Amino acid sequence: MKEILTSINGIPIRKNFVQNLPYNPYLKKLLKEKRKARILGEVIFWKKVRAKNFYEIDFDRQRIIGNYIVDFYVKSLGLIIEIDSSSHDEKQVYDGIRQEYMESLGLLVFRITDFDVRNNLVLIMKELESFIITHYGTTPSSKI
Template sequence: MKEILTIINGIPIHRNFVENLPYNPHLKLLLKEKRKARILGEVIFWNKVRAKIFHHIDFDRQRIIGNYIVDFYIKTLGLIIEIDGSSHNEKQVYDGIREEYLESLGLLVFRISDFDVRNNLGVVMKELEEFIILHYGTTPSSKIL
């Protein structure tokens, strides 16, 4: 059994660390520029998860994986959180190829819209909890009465 990372709503959440992820050092400059851009939805989400305030889970912001920069990454789960703004409207094919590549590395991708982060943050955080429970949680075995 994998080590327990945290507990969400009484459900143990197990670590799923994915080792040896590819890294393109040529993206470092672009990474710095993206961090400076401070997109509102990303800033709002970051303020909600930074410093392990979301169930004691450590999030990385703007992480290089392979030839891509992901919005947020949880190393201990192998989970990517992507906040899709209007720039993604015409990029469904690109996003699909990108997501397929990331999943081929053993990672999962949780996509949320920038609009929802800015306008329905409580709902977004609840959906993220449910996603984590579904993919990384184990329900405690029922006690026989």
């Protein structure tokens, strides 16, 4: 049985650490530029989850995985959170290929829009709770 990370609404959440993820060191310079860009939706989401504010879960911002930089990564769950702005409307094929690659590594991707983060943050956080419960939640074993 996998180790329990936290509990959401009384449901234990088990860890799903994915080891040996590929890393392209040439993206480090771009990573710094992306962090400085301070996209509003990312900043709002980061303020909500940083310093283990969301169920004691540790989020990384702007993480390199393979040849990509993901918006947020939860190492203990193998979970990527992508905040899509309107520029992603023309990038659906690219996003699909990218997501397929991440999933091939054993990672899960939770996609939200920048608009929803800016305008419906409470709803987004509830959806993230549900996503985590659905994919990482475990029912406590009953004693007979």
